[in-house]
Structure formats: C-alpha cells, structure tokens
Amino acid sequence: MIDSVQKVLIVGGGFSGMSAAIQLCKQGIETHLVEIDANWRAEGAGISVGGATLRAFKALGILDEFLEQGSVQPALEVIAPTGQLIQTIPNPPVGDDIPGGGAIMRPVLAKILSKKVMEAGAKVRLGYSYSSMVQDADGVSVKFEDGSDDRFDLVIGADGVYSNTREWLMPDAPKPRYTGQGVWRAVLPRPPEASNTMMWVGPKLKTGINPMSKDQAYLFLTEDKEVKERIPEEQMVPMLKKLLETFPAPLVQTMAAQIDDSSQVQWRPLEGLLVPLPWFQGRVVLIGDAVHATTPHLASGACIGIEDAIVLAEELASHSTLNNALTAFGERRWERCRMVVENSGRLGQIEIEGGDKQEHGTIMRESMQALAQPI
Ligand SMILES: Cc1cc2nc3c(=O)[nH]c(=O)nc-3n(C[C@H](O)[C@H](O)[C@H](O)COP(=O)(O)OP(=O)(O)OC[C@H]3O[C@@H](n4cnc5c(N)ncnc54)[C@H](O)[C@@H]3O)c2cc1C
Numbered sequence: 402m403i404d405s406v407q408k409v410l411i412v413g414g415g416f417s418g419m420s421a422a423i424q425l426c427k428q429g430i431e432t433h434l435v436e437i438d439a440n441w442r443a444e445g446a447g448i449s450v451g452g453a454t455l456r457a458f459k460a461l462g463i464l465d466e467f468l469e470q471g472s473v474q475p476a477l478e479v480i481a482p483t484g485q486l487i488q489t490i491p492n493p494p495v496g497d498d499i500p501g502g503g504a505i506m507r508p509v510l511a512k513i514l515s516k517k518v519m520e521a522g523a524k525v526r527l528g529y530s531y532s533s534m535v536q537d538a539d540g541v542s543v544k545f546e547d548g549s550d551d552r553f554d555l556v557i558g559a560d561g562v563y564s565n566t567r568e569w570l571m572p573d574a575p576k577p578r579y580t581g582q583g584v585w586r587a588v589l590p591r592p593p594e595a596s597n598t599m600m601w602v603g604p605k606l607k608t609g610i611n612p613m614s615k616d617q618a619y620l621f622l623t624e625d626k627e628v629k630e631r632i633p634e635e636q637m638v639p640m641l642k643k644l645l646e647t648f649p650a651p652l653v654q655t656m657a658a659q660i661d662d663s664s665q666v667q668w669r670p671l672e673g674l675l676v677p678l679p680w681f682q683g684r685v686v687l688i689g690d691a692v693h694a695t696t697p698h699l700a701s702g703a704c705i706g707i708e709d710a711i712v713l714a715e716e717l718a719s720h721s722t723l724n725n726a727l728t729a730f731g732e733r734r735w736e737r738c739r740m741v742v743e744n745s746g747r748l749g750q751i752e753i754e755g756g757d758k759q760e761h762g763t764i765m766r767e768s769m770q771a772l773a774q775p776i
Contacts, residue, residue: 403723405539405554405723406430406717406723407430407554408433408553408555409433409554409556409557410433410434410435410551410556411425411556412530412531412557412558412559412560412566413436413560413561414435414438414441414559415559415561415706416510416689416703416707417690417706417707417710418434418688418710419518420461420706420710420711421709422523422525423461423523424460424710424714426518426523427521428714431524432521433523433524433526433551433553434518434524434526435526435529435530435545436527438528439528440527441511441527442511443511444508445506445511446506446586446588446667447504447505447506447588447613448703449502449503449504449598449611450471450502450704451701451773452492452494452495452496452500452502453495453701453704453772453773455495456496457707457776458707459496459499460711461517461707461711462517463513467505467510470505470513470614471503472503472611472612473500473503474492474500474501474503474596474612475500475596475597476489477489477490477492477502477597478597478598479762480602481650482601482649482653483649483650484601484649484653487602488762489597490765502598504598504612504613505614506613509614529546529547531543531545531546532545534566534569534685536556536684536685541553541556541684543556553684555684555685556684556685557713558570558685558686558691559687559689559706559710560691561691562577562690563577564687564691566687566691567676567691570682570687571687574676575676575677577672577673577694578672579629579670579671580671580673580696580749580750581625581750582625582626582670583630583668583669584623584624584668584669584671585637585641585644585667586620586667586669587619587660588613588617588620589619589656589659589660589664590616590617590659591614591615591616591617592618592652592655594652599611601648601650601653602758603648605752606622606647608620608621608622608623608648609621609622610656620656620660621697623749624644625752625753626670637666637668638661638664641666642657642660645660671696672694673696673742674693674742675693675738675742676692678731678732678735679727680727680734681731684723686713686727688709688710688713689709689710692738693706693738693739693741693742695741695742696745696748697745698744698748698765699744699765699772701772704741704772705738705741708737708776712730716730717730737771737776740768744767744768747764748764
C-alpha cells in the first residue's frame with residue numbers, strides 16, 4: 402500500500418467512478434466523489450452485461466442486488482429477419498456461481514451502485530464539480546465551483562467520453578470519433594418468448610430485445626448514418642417503427658406495435674475513443690470512458706470501466722510508489738480495453754458495409770471468450 406495515497410478525489414459518479422469509490426473505501430482511503438448531475442444518473446434505458454461484468458459486480462459486492470433486480474440470460478439467439486433461428490451462442494462461463502450474461506435498467510444499476518458508495522463511506526457531492534486543478538510532487542490542489550478548495554494525494558478522472566479532466570491533463574489526446582452508426586433503444590414489456598437475448602440480423606440493420614427484469618425488456622436497433630444527426634424527439638417513435646418494418650418476424654412486429662410515447666425511445670450516435678498509454682500524469686489518472694469509450698457491439702463499455710476501478714484499487718494496494726502503481730494499472734488494462742474498443746468498432750464497420758457475417762460472428766465469439774478470461 403502506498404503511504405502517500407490517503408485522500409482521493411474522484412471526478413464523475415458514473416459506473417466507473419462509483420466502482421472506484423467502493424473499492425478505495427474498502428481499503429480505508431478517504432474518498433471524495435463529485436458528480437455534476439444533481440440526480441446522479443436517474444435516467445436511461447437498459448444496459449446489457451456479460452459474465453465479466455457480473456464477475457466485476459461480485460467483486461464490488463453488488464451481484465446479489467443485480468440478480469434480484471435485473472435479469473439473467475444464458476445465451477444470445479441470432480435470428481434471420483423473417484424469424485428463423487440461425488444460431489444460439491451460449492454466454493461463456495466466467496465462474497461457477499456467476500451467470501454468463503444479463504441486463505438491467507440503467508437507473509436501477511446506478512441506484513444499486515450509489516447506495517453501495519454511500520454505505521462504503523465515500524463523501525459525495527452532487528450537482529457539483531471542480532473549476533481548476535494544479536498538481537505538484539506531493540499532491541493535487543483542487544478548486545471547486547463554489548470557491549472552496551482542498552488538497553488530494555490522487556485525483557481519478559472518471560468523467561466520461563467528453564472528460565474535462567482529460568482535456569486539461571492531456572490536451573493532445575485523441576478526441577471521440579463518430580463511427581457512422583447510431584443505436585435506437587426503447588423500453589417495452591418483456592415478451593414471454595424472450596428467455597435469451599434475441600437479435601435479428603438483416604442485410605444492413607440489426608435489432609434485438611434483451612430482458613431487463615421479470616416484466617421489462619429493452620429493444621435496440623442499429624442504423625448507419627453518414628453524418629452524426631440529432632433527431633427531434635417527436636419524430637423518434639414513427640422513425641423507429643418504420644425501421645422495424647424491415648423485420649417481418651412476428652415477434653419484432655408485435656414489439657413494434659407496442660412502441661408509443663411511453664416507450665422512452667432514444668437515438669444515440671455512436672462514438673469511439675482509445676487514448677494511448679500512459680493514462681496518468683503525476684497524481685492524476687483517468688479511467689473508464691474518459692480513456693476508452695466503445696460502441697455497444699460487445700455490450701462491454703461499462704464492464705471495462707468497472708474493471709479499471711477494481712484493478713486500479715488493487716495496484717494502489719500492491720506498490721510502494723504511486724508512479725509504479727499507475728504504470729502497472731495501465732499495463733494491466735491496455736490490451737483488454739484496446740480489444741473491446743477496436744473489435745466493437747470493427748463489428749460496426751462490418752454492419753455498415755453489409756460485410757462478412759462469418760467474420761462478425763467470429764469476432765463476437767472470440768471477444769466474448771477473451772472477456773471471460775481473468776482480469
Ligand atoms: C448507446 C450506448 C449503449 C451502451 N450499451 C452498453 C451496454 O449494453 N453494456 C455496457 O457494458 N456498456 C454499454 N455502453 C457503454 C457504457 O454506457 C459506458 O462505457 C459506461 O457508462 C461508461 O461509464 P463511465 O463511468 O466511464 O462514464 P459515464 O457513464 O459517462 O460517467 C461519467 C460521469 O461523470 C459525470 N461528469 C462529467 N463531467 C463531470 C465533471 N466535470 N464533474 C463532475 N462530474 C462529471 C457525468 O455526469 C457522468 O455521471 C453503451 C454506450 C452507449 C453510447
């Protein structure tokens with residue numbers, strides 16, 4: 402354990418920042434977290450999680466809550482647009498008592514995590530952020546929005562894909578890049594047929610349904626658009642229904658008929674980002690989407706951010722200098738995060754080009770197997 406790290410500031414209370422807070426508090430570190438969103442992530446549709454994410458939930462101590470409030474799916478069914486089952490891909494196991502995959506409503510997961518953060522003893526300020534930071538060899542002096550200031554041994558920037566902390570720390574780092582694809586999502590009643598994740602793959606479009614609880618599921622549909630577009634809210638429901646017409650499968654048509662203004666329909670252009678190592682300078686380190694934002698093709702963006710938090714805490718506990726701990730953290734994380742960002746990007750590209758479905762399947766399978774490996 403590094404003696405010089407006794408007080409840490411985490412900027413951003415998303416899944417990565419909350420996970421870091423839980424793990425650092427367990428090690429007796431005085432942990433402060435600032436989150437700019439006063440409602441602390443009370444909105445959003447569903448999130449899919451693989452076995453590796455569920456393994457990370459176990460490490461955080463929230464697997465039981467997930468199993469109570471989320472949903473578990475043993476496999477992915479790949480289906481033709483007309484409804485014929487093409488193949489069932491089992492989610493690779495990651496441990497005896499850990500399911501291979503599942504899904505949950507984002508606000509439900511955020512609530513489970515935020516409760517754990519508070520129980521762990523982190524000092525949380527919501528609707529709040531910093532205005533500037535200056536670091537020297539012994540610490541980081543942080544000025545907050547309300548004019549107050551404080552000093553920390555380490556600052557963790559977990560402030561997402563548009564991270565201000567990254568902009569300040571690494572102004573020359575790559576910027577998020579639009580991938581040419583976006584995803585539609587809607588919250589629907591869980592269809593009784595859906596015991597696995599179901600995905601209908603058309604020549605250009607792909608849609609799917611993932612159960613998130615006993616009675617809810619979320620529908621997704623990926624569509625390519627050359628230019629990053631903002632879609633007016635009132636056009637979303639009719640546009641999604643129109644896109645679903647290209648899937649004659651009876652279940653897709655039943656779900657399309659259920660979509661209305663209460664379905665929380667969203668359109669989100671997809672972006673990717675992979676910042677080369679090192680992910681730290683001095684006493685400020687970046688984790689999660691701030692350094693590796695991925696498209697959702699492997700449903701693993703949250704997974705690798707949460708794993709960052711777990712590995713960072715482990716490395717802080719097992720080195721005598723901060724520089725060595727932060728170097729070891731990046732080296733342990735790089736290959737896995739690169740794989741997720743680049744393979745997800747390649748899957749999107751194959752979909753946009755209407756490319757080789759066999760390559761798509763192989764990348765999916767190999768990536769899921771790689772993710773099942775220990776971190
Ligand atoms: C459409 C879509 C679907 C996805 N689906 C999945 C999926 O199914 N499974 C999966 O594993 N991943 C999925 N992902 C990826 C996943 O959502 C992200 O990788 C994950 O949420 C990143 O978490 P994070 O905590 O690193 O960043 P964020 O979730 O972006 O959290 C950053 C936090 O920092 C706060 N913040 C920002 N700036 C400041 C500041 N200056 N001061 C204080 N706070 C600040 C923000 O309010 C936010 O709460 C998806 C992504 C997209 C775009």
